[in-house]
Amino acid sequence: MSQIGSETNPLRVAIVGAGPAGFYTAERLFKDKSLHITVDMYDRLPTPFGLVRNGVAPDHLKIKSVTKVFDRLAKKPQFRFFGNVELGTDVSVEDLRNHYHQIVYSTGAQTDRYLNIPGIDLKNSHPATEFVAWYNGHPDFRDYEFDLSQERVAVIGIGNVAVDVARILCRTHEELMETDIADYAMEQLVNSNVKEVVMLGRRGPAQAAFTPPEAKELGEMAGADACVLPEEAELDPLSQASLADADRGTMRNIEIIKELSQRAPSGKSKKLTIRFLVSPTELSGNEAGEVAGMRLVKNELYQTEGGTLRPRATDQFEEIPVGLVFRSIGYRGVPIPGVPFHERWGVILNEKGRVLDEESNEPVLGEYTAGWIKRGPSGVIGTNKPDAAETAECMLADLAGGKTLNPAQPGLDAAANLVQSRKPNFVSYEDWLKLDELELAAGEAQGRPRVKFTEVEEMLKALGKV
Numbered sequence: 049m050s051q052i053g054s055e056t057n058p059l060r061v062a063i064v065g066a067g068p069a070g071f072y073t074a075e076r077l078f079k080d081k082s083l084h085i086t087v088d089m090y091d092r093l094p095t096p097f098g099l100v101r102n103g104v105a106p107d108h109l110k111i112k113s114v115t116k117v118f119d120r121l122a123k124k125p126q127f128r129f130f131g132n133v134e135l136g137t138d139v140s141v142e143d144l145r146n147h148y149h150q151i152v153y154s155t156g157a158q159t160d161r162y163l164n165i166p167g168i169d170l171k172n173s174h175p176a177t178e179f180v181a182w183y184n185g186h187p188d189f190r191d192y193e194f195d196l197s198q199e200r201v202a203v204i205g206i207g208n209v210a211v212d213v214a215r216i217l218c219r220t221h222e223e224l225m226e227t228d229i230a231d232y233a234m235e236q237l238v239n240s241n242v243k244e245v246v247m248l249g250r251r252g253p254a255q256a257a258f259t260p261p262e263a264k265e266l267g268e269m270a271g272a273d274a275c276v277l278p279e280e281a282e283l284d285p286l287s288q289a290s291l292a293d294a295d296r297g298t299m300r301n302i303e304i305i306k307e308l309s310q311r312a313p314s315g316k317s318k319k320l321t322i323r324f325l326v327s328p329t330e331l332s333g334n335e336a337g338e339v340a341g342m343r344l345v346k347n348e349l350y351q352t353e354g355g356t357l358r359p360r361a362t363d364q365f366e367e368i369p370v371g372l373v374f375r376s377i378g379y380r381g382v383p384i385p386g387v388p389f390h391e392r393w394g395v396i397l398n399e400k401g402r403v404l405d406e407e408s409n410e411p412v413l414g415e416y417t418a419g420w421i422k423r424g425p426s427g428v429i430g431t432n433k434p435d436a437a438e439t440a441e442c443m444l445a446d447l448a449g450g451k452t453l454n455p456a457q458p459g460l461d462a463a464a465n466l467v468q469s470r471k472p473n474f475v476s477y478e479d480w481l482k483l484d485e486l487e488l489a490a491g492e493a494q495g496r497p498r499v500k501f502t503e504v505e506e507m508l509k510a511l512g513k514v
Contacts, residue, residue, distance in 0.1 A: 052149055052447065052452060053082075053083040053084055053085065053447060054084060055084050057084075057458075058083075058084040058085060058086045058126070059077075059083060059084065059085045059086070059149050059150065059447060059452075060086055060088075060147065060148045060149050060150075060455065060458045060460075060463075061074075061077060061085060061086070061087045061088070061148060061149065061150045061151075061152065061443070062087075062088050062089075062090065062144045062147070062148040062150070062151045062152070062463075063087055063088070063089045063090070063151075063152045063154060064089075064090050064091075064135050064144075064151070064152065064153050064154065064155060064384075065089075065090075065091060065098065065153065065154035065155040065156060065419070065421075066089050066090075066091035066093075066096035066097060066098055066129065066131070067097065067098020067099055067100065067154060067156050067419060067432075068097075068098065068099070068100060068114065068118075068419065068429050068432040068433075068436075069098075069154040069156070069418040069419025069420070069421075069422070069432040069435065069436050070089055070098070070152065070154040070418065070419070070436075071089075071097075071117070071118040071121055071122075072418070072432050072433045072435075072436035072437070073152050073154065073418045073436040073439055073440050074087045074089065074121055074127065075117070075121055075436075076436060076437045076440035076441075077440050077443065077444070078121065078124065078126070078127075080444060083444075083447075084126075085126060086126045086127075086128075086460065087126065087127050087128070088128045088129075088130060088148070088463055089122075089127070089128070089129050089130065090130045090131075090133050090135060090139070091129070091130075091131050091132075091133070092132070092133065092134035092135070092137075093131060093132065093186075093187065093504070094131040094132040094475040094479070094480070094483070094504060094507045094508070095131065095475075095480060095483065095501075095507070096118070096122070096129060096131065096477070096480055097115050097118060098156055099156060099429075100112055100114060100115055100118075100429065101115075101184070102180075102181055102184045102185070102186040103180055103181070103184065104184075104429070105180075105212040105215065105216065106183065106184060106216070106224075106227035106228050106229035106230075107215070107216070107219065107223065107224075107226070107227045107229075108212075109226075109227070109228065109497055111429060112228075114429055114430075122477045123477070127477070128464075128476070128477070129475070129476055129477035129480065130467050130471075130474050130475075130476070131474060131475035131476070131477075131479070131480060132471060132473065132474050132475045132504065132508070133467055133470075133471050133474050135155075135384060136384065136385045138467075138470045138471045139466065139467070139470060139471075140385075140386070141384070141385070141386040141387060142386070143466060145414070145453055145455065146455055146456050146457055147455050147457050147458060147462055147463040147466065148414075148453065148455055148458070148463070149414060149447075149452040149453050149454075149455060149458065150414050150415075150416065150443050150446075150447075150452060150453065151414060151415050151416065151453075152416045152417065152418055152439065152443075153384060153387060153396055153403070153415070153416070153417045153418075153421060154417065154418045154419045154421065154422075154436075155381070155382070155384065155419075155421050156379075156381070156419055156420045156421055157379035157380055157381045157382075157394065157420040157421060157424070157425040158177075158379075158380075158381070158382045159175070159177065159379070159380050159381075159382055160175035160176065160177040160178075160375065160376075160377070160378065160379060160380060161377050161378040161379070161380050161394075163204065163328075163375045163377055165328060165329055165330055165331065166329075166330045166331070167330050167331030167332060167333060167339070168331060168375070170331055170333045170337060170338060170339045171195075171333075171336070171337050171338040171339065172194075172195050172198065172338045172339040172371060172372045172373065173331060173339050173373040173375070174194065174372075174373065174374055174375070175374070175375055175376075176203065176205065176209055176210065176213050176374040176375060176376035177209075177376075177379060178192055179192075179194060179213055179374055180209060180212065180213065182194065182230070182233060183216055183229055183230055183233035183237070184229070184230060184233075184500075185229075185230030185233070185500040185501075185502035186502075187502060187503055187504045190230065190232065190502040190503065194236075194372065195338075195371070195372055196236055196237065196239075196240035196241065196242060196372070197240070197241045198241065198242065198370075198371030198372040199241055199242065199243045199244065199371065200242075200243065200244050200245075200246070200368075200369055200370045200371055200372075201217055201242055201244070201245045201246070201370065201371070201372040201373070201374070202245075202246045202247075202248060202328075202342055202368070202370040202372070202373045202374070203245060203246070203247045203248065203373075203374045203376060204248050204328055204373065204374070204375040204376060204377060205247075205248070205249070205257075205375065205376030205377050205378075206247055206248070206249030206250075206251075206256050206257055206258060206322070206324075207257035207258055207376060207378075208257070208258050208259060208262050208428075209376045209379075210247055210258070210374075210376035211247070211258045211262045211263070211265075211266065212262075213374050213376060214245045214247050214266070214320055215265060215266065215269065215320075216229070216237065217237070217240070217242050217245050218242075218245060218269050218271060218272035218318045218320055219237070219269065219270075219271065220269075220270050220271040221234075221238045222270065223269070223270055223271070224237065224238065225494075225495065225496055226496070226497070227496070227497065228491070228496065228497045228498045228499075228500060230500055230502050231499055231500075232502070242318065242372075243317075243318060243319065244318065244319045244320070244321065245272075245318070245319075245320045245321070246320075246321045246323060246368065246370070247320070247321070247322045247323065248323050248326055248327070248328060248344070249322070249323060249324045249325070249326070250325070250326065250327045250347055250359045251324070251325065251347070251349065251357070251358075251359050252280075252283060252284060252287050252324050252325050252349060252357075253276075253280075253281055253283060253287070253301065253302050253305040253306075253324055254283055254287040254290060254291065254294065254298055254301075254302055254357075255287070255349075255357060256301050256305070256324075258301070259297060259301075259428070260297055260300040260301055260304060263300075263301055263304045263305070264304055266308070266320060266322070267304070267307070267308055267311070269316075269320070270316075271316050271317050271318055272316050272317070272318035272319060272320050273311070273313045273314055273315075273316045273318070273319050273320070274308050274311075274320045274321075274322065275308060275309070275311060275313065275319065275320070275321055275322070276305050276308045276309040276321075276322045276323075276324070277309065277321075277323065277324075278309045278310070280309075280323060280324040280325060281305050281306050281308070281309035281324070283302070284348070284349055286349050286350070286351055286357055287349065287357065290357060305322070305324075308322065323344075325346060325347045325348070325349070325359065326344045326345065326346060326347060326366075327344065327345050327347055327359065327361065328342050328343065328344055329343050329344065329345050329361075329365070330342070330343040331343075331373060332367075338371070339370060339371060339372065339373050340369065340370075340371065341367055341368065341369050341370060342367070342368050342370050342373070343365060343366075343367055344365065344366050344367075344368060345361045345362065345364065345365050346361075346362045346364035346365070346366070347359035347360060347361055347362065348360060348362050378425055379420065379425035380394035380425070381394045381395050381396070381420065381421045381424075384396070387403065387415070388403060388404060388405060388406045388412065393424060394424065395417075395420075395421055395422060395423065395424055396417040396421050396422060398416075398417050398422055399411070400438055400439070400442055401416050401417055401418055401422055401435075401438055401439030401440075401442050401443075402415075402416060402442050402446075403415040403416060403417055411446075411451075413451060413452070413453060414446075414451075414452050414453035416439050416442065416443055417439065418432070418435060418436045418439040419432050419435060419436065422435065422439065423435060473508055473513040473514070475507070475508075475511065475513070479511050479513075482510070482511060483501060483507055483510060483511065486501070486510055487499055487500055487501060
């Protein structure tokens, strides 16, 4: 047998998860022109692009344009997409080990971190992850229900996802028509009764986790006035002292928050209130078991031994009425059967992308990870590029050192035959391009960027695969 990576014996790589991390890993591997590499990418959904399709806010079309880069990669002859194929159900990790020299897990962070306070499980209290997936048309969440008859909504958290949720709740019909939001979500949001959205940050303006472009957008919405309480826009002494080491983004956030605190309401139909240094301690309910109110505690910042500013509760409390709650305090990865997982961190156990054995802490031969399931839910879409490159460098180094799996059936046809036998109605990249055309055409007919398919059955029917 010729050397792995040669024309007659290409390096066979399986990537599980068709989001940015998976595509960026493939991109880095393909840059090595001295090697012959083929990539098979698997995803349990028929559609590629992961959170770019199902997580990025629908009114952020510019961010979604990164899919053009992924599209060019996917059209390379050495790349194949097996959509509608689920690891653990249709194929197993053992199947992949039998067909590939290297396996990369880039399955993202699919659930939310739990907020353990009394009343958090009342009706109308939801993870923001579910709402985001719902309005983006994710097939798993299209039938979820959110009570948009409520007038006051609280969003717990102050990162970019929390900002997205707040902004989508405040958008006008005209603004939503310029997006690729799921059609059913647009209808319900346009007819919602929401009058005020309150975003709750447990730390101060200098520690806000959103990025300046996201913060700036909040003050530019056509149908909602954004405001910050003047006293909460002021920096405490510790935050003021920390500005000597602050980056440009932090300084810009502080400017934007200060500016919002000085604005007078202009009489728009909705109001977005951004709060700082408060934490929910309890949700109270009505007789129907639905959220009716929230108890907040005022926080103060203190400095840890490592110099980090952290919040702690004071003895000051307040009650606010609220009928719908979205908690956005972070995403969390889901274990893959047969792959080592760090339960507390919610990531695959790894070092620089090499999967580690739970007992020996040594690298698992031929297995790697990239993206949020590797490092946790941090950064923006582009953050996945250097993260994926780090993983790919480890893969190439291990190949050079002869450290790969020794699959019994590494041939291209063998893997395709396996998928065909297990999931005859799998979706290829060519199939996805047909769905893409249909979505764009449906959008054009309505004067929108695209109208998404939101049901797997509907997608398969459109492709004649049912």
